[in-house]
């Protein structure tokens with residue numbers, strides 16, 4: 166029973182209470198104030214008692230606990246995704262803190278255009294660059310990919326330079342060669358409007374950087390806090406789309422090249438043509454790498470986050486089905502915000518708990534979801550913000 170498990174914890178309206186020191190800080194915590202929590206640590210006894218008081222964290226397959234997630238120093242990617250508002254950011258941030266506290270230099274990346282990593286860590290992590298998170302034992306960095314800023318740069322560049330500045334912008338994302346080709350094919354109008362999927366293209370370009378740039382080589386764990394389902398599915402299918410598009414551009418180029426070769430006698434043109442084609446092939450190879458990364462069971466895992474409601478579970482089942490079609494590895498399902506058992510005679514809580522129990526049964530009987538390792542995460546009675554609160558949640562969820 167919560168009330169007797171530890172004096173710091175109480176059975177509040179059926180939910181799990183944060184320990185007093187964390188609560189005290191949270192009440193007065195402003196948004197995005199850096200450094201506030203750097204020295205605050207949860208007392209191990211409180212965290213342990215909370216973990217004990219929480220509902221069973223896991224069911225399902227053996228050997229799928231945190232030990233397996235943290236083993237080895239070879240880099241692994243974890244993508245957390247699901248319906249809006251279910252707790253993707255809280256779970257991703259808590260996993261990142263847990264990795265960092267277990268010796269992994271970790272990067273947590275938000276690909277959600279409506280970022281909440283800064284709010285979750287209660288530190289200003291905005292700006293689109295790597296920012297150190299204060300608090301964990303090993304280095305933890307955060308990156309909020311800033312598509313709105315990128316969109317703005319895109320618009321400004323194309324307005325100022327009649328389209329040519331767009332190339333610089335796309336160059337910076339490693340996609341400049343695509344623009345060159347579109348320009349050569351006289352598809353200029355395509356360059357003046359941000360293409361659909363630009364947010365995802367920016368995220369993909371970052372993933373390419375993770376694979377290639379020295380700056381990122383130190384990270385042994387990279388955790389993605391993804392956007393709600395639709396966005397994320399587009400993100401995952403984009404490398405395929407770009408690969409196919411590049412294929413089409415290459416074909417079109419070669420058709421145009423052969424049609425015009427008779428009148429092209431300028432020395433060097435052939436070489437230029439070949440150079441552009443090579444660059445396109447290179448970009449294509451990079452896309453293939455990203456696509457393979459998303460599908461590599463050794464290095465990547467997509468973790469679906471849901472809550473115990475019929476609507477969220479139905480969306481999770483659809484998400485899992487789409488991810489399977491994309492061959493993205495999924496093994497775990499977090500069911501967040503579960504009401505722990507309570508001795509209180511709150512009628513509302515009893516009904517809510519029954520509803521949640523039915524929803525959990527629904528997961529166990531759903532053909533799409535039943536094979537996944539289910540991780541139950543308790544509802545805490547306050548917003549989870551700041552490293553100590555995330556550590557508290559992470560120690561309960563990731564066992």
Ligand SMILES: Nc1ncnc2c1ncn2[C@@H]1O[C@H](COP(=O)(O)OP(=O)(O)OP(=O)(O)O)[C@@H](O)[C@H]1O
Pocket residue numbers: 248249250251252253254255256277279281393501502503542543544545546547548549550
């Ligand atoms: N287990 C929990 N107990 C209590 N509060 C929680 C829990 N999980 C998440 N929350 C709260 O719910 C809110 C939404 O959580 P979060 O931002 O993590 O969700 P999200 O799925 O990332 O949302 P979005 O789709 O808007 O990005 C936050 O205020 C967070 O503190």
